[in-house]
Amino acid sequence: MRVLPLLLLTGCIAGMGYSTIDQVTNAAREFNNDVRWGRYDQASIHVPKDERQRFVDRRTALEEELEIADYELVTIDVDKKKETASARVDYTWTLKTRGIVEKTTTRQSWERRDGQWVMATETRVKGSPLILFDEPAKKNK
Secondary structure: OOOHHHHHHHHHHHOOOHHHHHHHHHHHHHHHHHHHHOOOHHHHOOHHHHHHHHHHHHHHHHHHOEEEEEEEEEEEEEEOOOOEEEEEEEEEEEEOOOOOOOEEEEEEEEOOOOOOOEEEEEEEEEEEEOOOOOOOOOOOO
């Protein structure tokens, strides 16, 4: 009879793994929180390896000027089959020399690469432009 409790315990431990939505949500929260507080080296672990230095350089260049007052991770939509996700993030920020509070909404594209969730692209959806975010593609008329 000791086998049954052991099997039940093993099943419970195996069920403690994070779901896909939990994994990408945790990665997105870590990333955005690190960006919010200027911890760009830490945030860069959630960026594709070949983009990490560019990511850190772009943000470090503005660190004396830019202050991100807050962010909100509004939504995350996951495509489990493709191992991709899309997150909407609202930023409240200011450039210290201007002193005007700005708001920008971005769409972050997340992908699972080598077992890790990375933020592949971040594009401004609405609000004030900021050099850190890609601009939406222009529509041809």
